Amino acid sequence: MSLAHAILGLLQQKERTGYDLKTDCFDQCIAHLWTADQAQIYRTLDKLVEQGLITCTIEIQRDRPNRKVYHVTAAGNAELTRWLQGSHPLPTIRDPLLVQLFFADQLPNEAVIHLLEQQLAARCERLAECSSIELPALGDVSASRQQVMQRLALELVMQREQTYIDWLKTAIAAIASPMTQPIEQS
Amino acid sequence: MSLAHAILGLLQQKERTGYDLKTDCFDQCIAHLWTADQAQIYRTLDKLVEQGLITCTIEIQRDRPNRKVYHVTAAGNAELTRWLQGSHPLPTIRDPLLVQLFFADQLPNEAVIHLLEQQLAARCERLAECSSIELPALGDVSASRQQVMQRLALELVMQREQTYIDWLKTAIAAIASPMTQPIEQS
DNA sequence: TGCTACTATATGACTAGTCACATATAAGAG
DNA sequence: CTCTTATATGTGACTAGTCATATAGTAGCA
Structure with a gap:
């Protein structure tokens, strides 16, 4: 534990x-x-x-x-x-947003994009919180070994958020693109 | 739920x-x-x-x-x-490896690097599993709306692993660098 | 004959984590 | 004078998820 x-x-x-x-x-x-x-x-x-x-x-x-x-x-x-x-099992991530997206084909585009933009805002906020943590940068010579370790850990957390943010942007673009329109009843 | x-x-x-x-x-x-x-x-x-x-x-x-x-x-x-x-709370990720790293300054470099390399192997394996899932690529015109949604979800999972892998490589390099040596008793 | 695997549902006991609330004292704001 | 905030510990009840095991019939293998 x-x-x-x-x-x-x-x-x-x-x-x-x-x-x-x-x-x-x-x-x-x-x-x-x-x-x-x-x-x-x-x-x-x-x-x-x-x-x-x-x-x-x-x-x-x-x-x-x-x-x-x-x-x-x-x-x-x-x-x-x-x-x-020791080595420990990889944590499983259970992200409700991905479940929503997985079943989102029955939702109108605006609803899906709204979800993604909400998430984008939340993720940006999180990234900002992480950025505000004071810890010497990775190249910093004056950093203690402990600080380097803590910086590395923080670095992953931030890169994780950045990846999520980048993905959200491409996802929004992909869904807004004409190829992904729901089938129209003409 | x-x-x-x-x-x-x-x-x-x-x-x-x-x-x-x-x-x-x-x-x-x-x-x-x-x-x-x-x-x-x-x-x-x-x-x-x-x-x-x-x-x-x-x-x-x-x-x-x-x-x-x-x-x-x-x-x-x-x-x-x-x-x-609806919108749902962001999932919290609890990653034992980051806790290990956070307290890893008392471990010798080899032990830390061993941990990270183990993780690297596990993450690469996971990424390979995801890659083997068959789903039309993002630009694919023949993809159904449902397939696009599922592809997007998979895409995040894969990018997440890729980010982890990239980070592990830089972390290994950072720890192996001469600046991060434990204090020697001379 | 016994072993394993597949199909199919179900329960008991457990761990990890969350939420709300209880208790108690002191300091400061309005 | 009351309300809030900070300090400090604790409990009850709950949700979500995990692990092991039970049951029960069929089928294939050695």
Whole structure:
């Protein structure tokens, strides 16, 4: 399970609470690689403690709710290293838009194009979000090894969106072309 | 839920059994857009019957198990048309490889490159599978409207793989480059 | 005779992820 | 004085999807 290992990786960087993980990591940098629900984070932390891969110290705070700070154990470190080197099944992408398109021949052109243009806007927005993430460029000599890795990951996410955007444009053109008109009842 | 609507679309093309859906559709043409487990197909069919979107006639066979043949109802048709025009949330991609890469700075270069090359092989294989699907090319004048739509969908899936492959090659080059060496203890 | 494969449907148990809600305290805005 | 926001953890109920297994008849193979 990748979420558990992502959490292990993040806790290895630095001890954190469930709240930290959510707000500093899964809502920020990792968001484009792996989104995670708050409920799932807390439940995964419980599971990792059960498995002995992390431990937890309770930090009592006067003015705020107590924090449960999690640390990776030696077993956790070993497990992460093992997982990082293993190979994992390719994720399956299930894109409703492609299902829509697959059955779209019964829709009028305007409806199909409307769908594609909506998607185009959404994808452009996503790409813009990714672009706004600050990380040294690939050729940057001052970049740390970690930054290079993170940059590479971000680069794929962005190229993925770019490919989608390019495809949407050609799809819109293809459908608008006279060859793809629905059969007319003359 | 897209699976239900994909099934509606397939049943609209032609009446089918659960078995047909699995072996003729979800294991064939749609496989690259939407994979579905046999158990899930049967359960979704039950749900669609409950909702009155499809009906079922039992076909008694002497030499083989009886077939439950499903047909789309008027309500089902209406629901499909409605769904095809609506907009749906962008699917979230959760790719273990990107999580691995994100935390890969603690691995030696050879290990990271090994991961990427494995992935490269897997992605090339997938692309080859997609290429082997027979469907008229985009410019083909003899293609039906339905075939154009299906071709477009396939085209995105293939371009997605191609993007991944290109990215993997640049990632491998970037990591192998002297700038990305792990810090040496001299 | 036993093994495998094909056709066909179905269920139980599970994992992963989502949504809504509950609890509790403090700070700041209006 | 109430409303919202931030900090912080937790639970219940749900959807979607996966895996294994059961049932049951036919057919072909060795």
